[in-house]
Amino acid sequence: MCPNCRAFVTPGTRVCPYCEAKLGPRAIDKRNPGEILGGLIPQARFTTILILIINFALYIATAYLGGNFWNVPGPTLYVFGAKVGLRFLHGEWWRLITAGFLHGGLLHILMNSWVLFDLGAEVEAAYGTARMIVFYFVSTFTGFLLSAWWSGGISIGASAGLMGLIGAMIAYGVSEQTALGSAIKGQYIRWAVYILIFGLVSGMGVDNAAHIGGGIGGFLAGLVLSTPRARLMWKEPLIKAAAGLAVLTTVACFVLMYLNMPAAQQQINQMR
Numbered sequence: 001m002c003p004n005c006r007a008f009v010t011p012g013t014r015v016c017p018y019c020e021a022k023l024g025p026r027a028i029d030k031r032n033p034g035e036i037l038g039g040l041i042p043q044a045r046f047t048t049i050l051i052l053i054i055n056f057a058l059y060i061a062t063a064y065l066g067g068n069f070w071n072v073p074g075p076t077l078y079v080f081g082a083k084v085g086l087r088f089l090h091g092e093w094w095r096l097i098t099a100g101f102l103h104g105g106l107l108h109i110l111m112n113s114w115v116l117f118d119l120g121a122e123v124e125a126a127y128g129t130a131r132m133i134v135f136y137f138v139s140t141f142t143g144f145l146l147s148a149w150w151s152g153g154i155s156i157g158a159s160a161g162l163m164g165l166i167g168a169m170i171a172y173g174v175s176e177q178t179a180l181g182s183a184i185k186g187q188y189i190r191w192a193v194y195i196l197i198f199g200l201v202s203g204m205g206v207d208n209a210a211h212i213g214g215g216i217g218g219f220l221a222g223l224v225l226s227t228p229r230a231r232l233m234w235k236e237p238l239i240k241a242a243a244g245l246a247v248l249t250t251v252a253c254f255v256l257m258y259l260n261m262p263a264a265q266q267q268i269n270q271m272r
Helices: 043-066 074-079 095-101 106-127 129-150 159-175 179-201 208-225 235-259 261-271
Strands: none
Touching: 043 074, 043 095, 043 106, 043 129, 074 261, 095 129, 095 235, 106 129, 106 159, 129 159, 129 208, 129 235, 159 179, 159 208, 179 208, 235 261
């Protein structure tokens, strides 16, 4: 089976006749896939692990500068790009992305990382790396955009992106008109309901607006992009370009966050 368009091909085929993707050895012939960083990062979770590394690196930085390893102070999160009200209307649009990589406490990042570790691998296996990157970027943006309109408070966390991945898997179940698709749809709808109920009853300041916005963004992106299919291979270069644009935009957001750190710190000092 072609790993790109999932069309069946004959053994020994080196180029898929449907999507023209180059094919390598069969999985059964590759007992040892290429290792990354000496096997430190598993192949099946490569993108997920990179996101986790970024999240933990930022958490360590914010905890260190905030002087509290267990709970990061709000002013420190603001300096590092948290979403705060409608600041994006004042030129700080990058906060709608950087907020998705910040966490307010050790329990917060551990819970999100636990979900992302399993969920990310499932989405990447179902859709491929390029689509997963687009889902995560779009849902982080839509999640914190709705949160900004809904509440003027500070908001951070990977859960907007996680809800987007759940929304994408629900879209997968909707698109796949099979028993497996129905099972996947039912499973992830339950996940979404549990998360929203937890946000309502936990009393821990959970941002349900970000969850809803992220879930909607991921679901719509999943319907539009769909899984790779031989008859829709014209979409593949566009999706890869969109994933590259998402990565570059995320990097640009962190650069803007860094450049605006002095101004953000000055604002904090003036409010004290």
